Amino acid sequence: QVQLQESGPGLVKPSGTLSLTCTVSGGSISSSNWWSWVRQPPGKGLEWIGEIYHSGATNYNPSLKSRVTISVDRSKNQLSLKVTSVTAADTAVYYCAREPVDFVGNFDYWGQGTLVTVSS
């Protein structure tokens, strides 16, 4: 059973950088899956941030592309997210999720999510 676990600071100052890590267990990040980050502001809907393949290939949401970097560390079975120049609008629960091989672009396994608050 694949499990994903997000970790990172729960509080980031405005104009700072949000950094999160997602650790994958029960499966290899080097499998034929894409891995995504999705966020959800409190009480609101879901927004796809971007995705990465174990080769390092990425796709990003154009709305965030200039501020977002997703990377992968195959030796640690982890993927990471960095969002620069954050504002209060970046306050959200951040999820990592797996895209299944047979229907890339959907999400079959999710982490439990981690709340990141942007505030001074």
Add this chain to the structure above:
Amino acid sequence: EIVLTQSPATLSLSPGERATVSCTASQSVSGFLAWYQQKPGQAPRLLIYDASNRATGIPARFSGSGSGTDFTLTISSLEPEDFAVYFCQQRAGWPWTFGQGTKVEI
């Protein structure tokens, strides 16, 4: 970007009743539409992928239909654990996008 619009925003029903949630895409997504269920404090759970295929372990009371721009999620007989928020999501083109959600409440 493909915009997904769900209706209604809220659906007030009782256990045992039938629930129908609609999702309309701003352009054709063919059959590349999924549905998720989310309960408070939990991550979304994949219910349906490619319009009508139930994900692993999803009960048969959940079904999906549609193609092109109009899609429907049906819960044939609501169980107490089905009261939650439901999202549609497309994978026809980047960026992957979600509907705004439909709350199914008692």
